[in-house]
Amino acid sequence: MAEQKDPETMNQAEIQKLISEYDRESSFREVSGAVRWFVTLFAIAFTLYQLSISTFLLVPDQIARAVHLAFGLGLIFLLFPFRKVTSRHSIPIWDWILALLGVGVGLYWLIEYEGLVQRVGDYTNTDFIIGGLTILLVMEAARRVVGWPIVIIAGTFLLYALYGKYLPGFFTYRGVTIERLISHMYYTTEGILGVPLGVSASFIFLFILFGAFLEKTGVGDYFNDLALAIAGKRIGGPAKVTVFSSALQGTISGSSVANVVQSGAFTIPLMKRLGYRSEFAAGVEASSSTGGQIMPPIMGAAAFLMAEFIGVPYWDIAKAAAIPAILFFAGIWMMVHFEARKTGLRGLTEEEMPNRKEVFKKIYLLLPIVVIIVASSVGVTPIRSALYGIVSTVFVGAFRKETRMSLKDILIAFENGAKAALGVVAATACAGIIVGVVTLTGLGLKFANGLLDLAGGLIIPTLILTMIASLILGMGVPTTANYIITSTIAAPAIIALGYPALSAHMFTFYFGIVADITPPVALAAFAASGIARSKPIRTGVESTRLSISAFIIPYIFVFAPEILLVDTTFGEATWMFVKAFIGMLGVSAGLIGFWLRRMPGWERIITVAAGLLLIVPGLLTDIIGLGTLALVLLVQYLQTRNKEAGINN
Structure with missing residues (x-):
């Protein structure tokens, strides 16, 4: 662009600081020397292991998931400090010990597989010690990477399993012994090693790796250039660029906050320079970036979990989410347009625009995303689709010198992919504890019955209460864990009234997602506020107003499921x-x-x-x-x- 660098535009150090503050999953230690090499090789080994079990290495599900957990826990304790204020340039001895223990409890399944299978229901004291230690390590890892909310929820569920008999009313439960709880959590596929971690170990990791390869070839930056070329000169151009760019970023991004900071560092100062209020500029970025989590094909990795939970092909989930996602972004686009018309804001001048000819010359960079979509639509498995996407990324990157990937670039993508997956590993493992308690105690059904009783069995009050529950459960929780929690706890109430499972799961998923922009815990809005230097709560309110479509569309899922292409x-x-x-x-x-x-x-x-x-x-x-x-x-x-x-x- 001919335009000089805006003085309000953030540099890379400021961007990273803001990501670290609001997106715990990206708050890595910055180690150096031999330790840096060790961590890098460990991360690359993690990726190579995942590629192996996805292509030629056949192992039982328990071992595949346990080794996945071993890599994840080891890297988390090496890369994420105990507290934010702790030194981020060295690894203390206790974190080395915790990393070693994390690897050990994961590899215990690999070492003792035959014995564990043979002594089901008759576990040894060592088994119980390892299982109990695993629960504690998973919760501590989740606290470091994801934050306190999911740990508090998981801890509450564990206490319920043990002491539910002391609760009154429909929540009462006879309780289980600590041994029964531990064995259910770690020695079955209904707890920590359950479906959520299984999906992380198969589909999600590969799609995160796919995103890392795309970023390495510059596709993320290309999204901004393409959005500018298409929408920059229109009325309110910079805000429309934000909407369009975030929709594209959402196809590969797994984090609302990361999306906000990466694209917002460019778009928010641009909007402010052309006359948008700070809160409005930040609100547009926050709402658009959060909407990226509902944009197919990846949907913040929730699409793969939803397919497993409901028992339908992944492509059906991606298709079902397409029309609602378009409506969501159309709603934001319209509000941006009317705001620009109302306040008389212009688009970008020709001098401020990128060279359109050069931008459209690089349209081939979108080919890997097309490959993913086409492969999924013709029945190729998600694992194969992701692998094809990764290979096609390397292929299209070879067309130009600046996007061509060397062996070093590929290894860096391997490392970045493994690091980016750590948040999902921690979230799905910890969420597995929640799911495990639900399957052990029947809490999901109890909660559903409680909601129905409170709503008098009427659908509108049930939906409103489910919406409130999903907003609360989704506060401060990343997309993957967010969906697991809300779908496990809140969705059964809607299903109990006879509505399609897909409608119920999408309903709770949407409201769990918009918790990222709904005060008082609106992490995406607060991150955007940090860039815009606006008032955080007002930014959250503005984001919520702009995302009003996200509060309306889920009700359509229930009353008109044809919008999800269900039986229509x-x-x-x-x-x-x-x-x-x-x-x-x-x-x-x-x-x-x-x-x-x-x-x-x-x-x-x-x-x-x-x-x-x-x-x-x-x-x-x-x-x-x-x-x-x-x-x-x-x-x-x-x-x-x-x-x-x-x-x-």
């Missing part, structure tokens, strides 16, 4: 999308207070109501909603035309 025809799904899109237009215009002109309060209320009627399924509501919006638009058009005619005369 192409025509029905198309009509549902079109009317929801028009409804989102009305809601966006009403909330901003501008369509063809500024809108008084009463007109805003009518417009929002009409938009919501279009989103609610039903012929009568469709007619009323469309008719009302058409009338509002006609009145505004006539008034605007008459005003312009008066000015010209």
